[in-house]
Amino acid sequence: MHIDKFEDAIMNCRFCFMCRHLSAVGNVRFTEVDTPRIRAAMIYGLRTGTNSFDDEDFVEALYRQDLSACCRHHCVNHFDENGLALAVRADVVEAGKAPDAVKKLAAKFEKSVGWKADGKGDVAWFLDETTASDKSAVAAAKKLFAAAKVSPKVITGGSVGKALKVLGYIAEAKSAAEKFAAFLEAEGVKTLVVSNPAALNALKQDYPEFGVKLPCEVKSMAGFALQSKVKFTKAAGEVYALADDFIRNYQGCACMDKLLDALKAVRKPFGTNDEETYCCGEGAVVLDRLHPEIVKALAEYVAARADDPKKDRIVVGSVYTKRALVKYGKLNVITVEELAASCL
């Protein structure tokens, strides 16, 4: 089983409480089952027969996780409870026990695999569906490209495999990855700029795990803006910065921080602490489609911790989080790329 690769997490997390306070979904549902401890204990129960994938409640709980990886990040041992969660989903799928909603969503993503390129040159911008849904974020990206005097080839289309992997459809995710790599090869892309941190994480971490080699260098939009030495003429002023799950807890990427420095942003501490992820389920990629009520609760939890929800200027790392915080949290949110574009 896929879970066998995460023996440390199963055996150690099942009786450990040390990250309970960071369990984002646990904190809004007030449940034990939505914590790394009980998930690991239930997964261990698969071996002893006290739990099984026939239990729909158990499987449902496995698909409620925020996958922010905050608990892994702050664990002194960094036990990979996040990897365990993804692995058990893969086992659920292989056992044919995925919930109907998950099956439908996966089928939709599988069908969406396919892209088209518009423009010339070997620098491309992957305009994913999430980013494309936000006109302001798209305009900001275009402004940053223009400031860098780069006219990228724009790639649009469907899943590059991240959502499929997160849902537990590993073979399908790998197939999407192979197709995307072949597409980039055929298009002669040498540099790929990615706006969506989830897609960036797929390309940077999932693809090597799948053994899929990309023909190009991959950069985040923030990284591109920094490296292309775009001139920012205005200072960003005071902001509350919330890094996205992938940058903060998956990749340890400092691009957002460095870009905020370049923008002379004065960062105010958000909430009560810098341990919690203040996530809205971005790491789970499609949580907003599977469990909008949980995303709503997560966004409200974040909003309740803002100093002044109406006035605070909150900068986030992804359109996903922006969308959730604006829709459910009624907060004043922009992406870091939008902030950068406003400083040109």
Add this chain to the structure above:
Amino acid sequence: MKIKPESYMFEMIRTELTDAIGDENVDVKFADKFGHSIDYYWIPEMWHDRGKECPKADFVVHPGTTEEVAKIMKIATQYKIPVVPWGGGSGSQGGALPIYGGIVLDTKRMNKFYGVDRESYTVRCQTGIIARHLEWNCNKEGFSTMHLPASISCATIGGFLAHRGTGVLSTKYGKIEDMVMSLEVVTPSGEIIRTLPVPRHASGPDLTMLFLGSEGTLGVITEVTLKVHPQPEAREFRAYIFKDFHTAMQAGATLMRSRLGPCAMRLYDETETKTHVSKVFGIDLDKGAYLVFGFDGRKDIVASQMKYAREIMEKQFKGKDLGAKGGEWWWENKYKFFYPGYMFHVPQAFGTLDTVADFAHIERVYWAMKNVVNKEFPDARFIGHFSHWYEWGCMLYARFIFPGDKVPPNEREAAALYNAVWDKAIRAAIANGGVINEHHGVGLKLGRYVKDLYGSAMPVLEGIKKQLDPNCIMNPGKLGFAGC
């Protein structure tokens, strides 16, 4: 009363509960009930490890207000259903286990923080708030509860109140019962009561103290007002290695008798210094006993306190100075001791023989427990540290550990072995002037010793229970009280 899920009564009670607090706040699914069937007690962990099902509740409810708790209690009283309050579920004594089924009342939805009173330096909150979240909220306002236990990340404030928990700064700021101003409690019959608003008065017996440590057997504590403190200007630590634990104990006791008022002190015996302290700090402390202490407050006063404390450690007791850094190691790593890899873990069998005694008895208690464990259970290892110090004595955090291959494969035999260690060690402690226990509580694990401990006062305790909870629905079978 165990209710069959397929029964008519089950649906009737579920309907009443959902009517009282909302359908979304009443869980009857297996996964949710499973989540409330294992706490930090070794027996359910071992049971789970071996594929045995632990007893589960019939309903898990998540009230958000005191009034909702009261409604639940009235329903439970009507049908005489057990109610087990559950905070973070991180207790080590089995106190939150629903051993008779019924209702697990998870308090975590009651997590409101009402802010710091800047005139009185107090904070009011609902008791389901996780201690770490409360502390963060206080920190944001420039204050601290100074209640910083190892379980701060998972336990709720209500959990600490229920079993008289403590934190690493207890030596200066006290245990949770020293921090409480007043409580709001829902009684087993569903009445909402408030204790007097201040903890120092001469208006009869103190009801606040009656409910503190009652472990959910007398009612549900729903709200609390706690003292808070401004963050100190300075907090400094220093550590020493002494040639043996006896010398270190004398040094520690002398520091306490000096009334210099440290905020924290820890003394690890030779074995724990060598095996645990070294591992957590990543340094080699091969010989002797490690003692660390600290002071906090105004910088100039802390410097002065530290100067006199150093004289005690160095001149009177010839401790080897590990410097401020040696003390900082402990402060920075104080929670690391409790992470997997540093903490004991199933399939090992292990337990904390938490005992408290005055300085006149504490070493005798230590040796009595150590000798009995070593003699009667040669497969077990005994280690100990002294972790909460007061003017009059301290707490012995003694632990026994059986390697996994020395624990019987049959779970009943394993449990019998485990209980036998407690029987021998705890009775040895009580016979030598020890009190069980200082901050872990009684729960299910130690209930059988409560009669020994209370002696002729036990009927008084039982009388209070009977008066408040005549139907015996509140957390039955815990704290030495009768089961269902």
